[in-house]
Amino acid sequence: MKLLLDESLPRALKRLFSGHAVETLPERGWAGLSNGELLRLAETRFDTFITADQNLQYQQNLAGFDIGVLVLSSTSTGVSDLELPIPRALQALEDLRPGEVRRITL
Numbered sequence: 001m002k003l004l005l006d007e008s009l010p011r012a013l014k015r016l017f018s019g020h021a022v023e024t025l026p027e028r029g030w031a032g033l034s035n036g037e038l039l040r041l042a043e044t045r046f047d048t049f050i051t052a053d054q055n056l057q058y059q060q061n062l063a064g065f066d067i068g069v070l071v072l073s074s075t076s077t078g079v080s081d082l083e084l085p086i087p088r089a090l091q092a093l094e095d096l097r098p099g100e101v102r103r104i105t106l
Contacts, residue, residue, distance in 0.1 A: 001093060004042050006051035007031045009072065012079045013050075016086045020093070035060050043067040048096055050089070052077050057101045068096035074106040081106060 003017055007025040014022040023046075025031045030038055035056060042049050043066040050070045056062070062069055070089055074081040085104045092102045 001048065002046045003093075004028070004046040004049050006049065006053060008052045009050065009077060009082070010079050013082060013086075016083060017050075017090065039065045039067060043098075047098075048093060052082075062101055063099040066098045068093075068098055069101045070096065071101060071103045073103055 001020045003020050003022045005011070005013060005022060005024045009024075011024050011026075014024065025033075025038070030041060033041070035053075039049065039060060039062075046067060048068040048070055050072065052072050052074070054071065054073060056069065056071065070092060072082055072085060072089060074085065085106050089104045092104060096102055
């Protein structure tokens with residue numbers, strides 16, 4: 001599965017999504033894009049967008065995009081806090097559908 005990590009998440013999370021092809025927004029040169037523009041680009045190249053942006057689903061009509069969104073919700077965006085919900089995130093990826101949003105909370 002092809003995953004795109006938002007710039008709000010630490011790059012070190014890439015290693016925790018083993019078995020998946022993971023890129024970050026800065027690696028793609030997409031840092032700073034608006035959410036709508038970002039999702040339009042991402043849906044053509046990725047299966048899932050992973051973010052810590054708690055408001056994304058309220059700012060965009062995600063059902064209209066051909067990409068799943070996984071929201072990681074934790075007390076901080078530090079790797080040590082985000083490592084804990086990764087097993088649940090990996091499980092959620094198995095059946096996440098395009099246009100669907102899943103929130104994984106610590």
